[in-house]
Amino acid sequence: MKVPDDVPLASVCLLGCAVGTGWGAAVNSAQVRPGHTVIVMGIGGIGINAVQGAAHAGASNVIAVDPVAFKREKAKELGATHAVESMAEATELARQFTNGQGADSAIVTVGITTGEHVAQAVSAIRKAGTAVVTGLGDFTAVGVPISLGELTLFQKRLQGSLYGQSNANTDILGQIELYRSGALKLDELITRTYSLDEVAQGYQDMHDGLNLRGVVRFDR
Template sequence: MKTRGAVLRQAPGKFEITDLIVDEPRQNEIRVKMVASGLCHSDDHMATGDLPVAVYPVCGGHEGAGIVESVGPNTPGFSPGDKVIFSFLPACGKCRWCSSGHQNLCDLGANVLVGSRWEDPTSFRLQLEDGTPVGQALGISTFSEYTTVAVDSAIKVPDDTPLDKACLLGCAIGTGWGSAVRSGEVEAGDTVLIFGAGGIGSAAVQGAAHAGAARVIVVDPVAFKRDQSLTLGATHAVASAEEGIELAQSFTNGQGADVAIVTVGVITGEHVAQAFSGIRKQGTVVVTALGDATAVGLPISILELTLYEKKIKGSLFGSSNPRADIPKLLDLYNAGYLKLDEMITAEYSLDDINQGYEDMHAGNNIRGVIRF
């Protein structure tokens, strides 16, 4: 069937709204009519080329939710009309990683930047009207009015779920909240430093607060984001890394934060080094942000790494298990503990996607959302 989507024809580049053809769902696939999609910085990393993809054109979007339009043959568990939230990382439930409780590292993730079906790198679910294959961002392409996806990427949710808010559970919330709770293992009474208070950082703030952190210190140069973080669970918000580190040390007899989480828009080694200097002995730096995929090297003291037993951990999707954690986070939202509405600061049409990203770069949004 015909649909419209936002595609990148090259990187660096901007999203272009164009007509697409989306496949009928095969076995273990569903076709979904999109309701909402978050404007995540990761898609902007694709546009700048920081996060290279294998196939152009590529239809963007990986944080979204919608309603099942049709179901492939011999595909149990889904029916037309079901509401689903996408997990930007698939979970097969069978590989070593899924079986050991690390669904975020599922082996199916090997092809997420190829944009093809998992089992066949030459088979694509989207194409241009002239037949040119179009890659799917993370296998789902939530910047399309309709998209066909593997059931490995879809989580069915209750009929009363507000998908225009719950779409954030597909990336921002799980990534940020999990960076604090799962990857950072924040404990009650901890002092936590969070560098960057956009969509991911704001979710990390909530995760740290939910875990019982005594002090959640946000570092962000944008006053609007600092102010918003204080409504989401931050206890302090400052403009510079130096201020944040000094504040953390003042609360800990000069030791530093227990956990530092790096969720800046475009990460460099210097950001990691700043976080590293701000943690105590046996403290943890959680690296969640993305930047230039070719960059290497961290300007940190190896002696300090060894003698202070400091830890630096990468965090993909907040080390979460999406099949378990997305329903759990939805329950937290429904119970009033998790704030989603407050994180959505602007809504856009699909045609205004580039304006949404301009607003993100200008620091005007915590999370912008496309409403279809």
């Protein structure tokens, strides 16, 4: 697929992974609907686009969770209605909005995902709600400390999500149109650009929580 000539490569390069994964995690995997309450755990390159996707799908409440203040601020600029530091706060907010029931969905996009993160998401959702896991951690790790009784009797759904269940051949073209119309923000995701010899600084900024997305420009 060739990118149209009228869109900047420095922005649409984000469609190769982060945008499609996060957007699709909300729209496809969590199946967010108008009026829903959604929790997004982890506001990095994927999580911020899960926020955008949930907002675009019509969620009434989009609760972003991240310990980094900068990322919470950006989440509110890009579609989150609320932004908090912890899942405990997010879970309580979701219950306040839903008469004690819990979020319709919780999307886990933490950079190094553990079983505890997944368990927190499952606990935060209502009966028949959906916990979506698109973050990765130790590939050999096993075990998620969730209640089997809660899983069965509350009919909760635990859904893995690879690339947001997106089809790159069709969805990227659709996302380009959303970008053209202003419904999908890409330029605003790029906190800083780097030249090739600044790549190490880019990684450091990522680890320090200074970027939503850093983009390497080969023409600099």
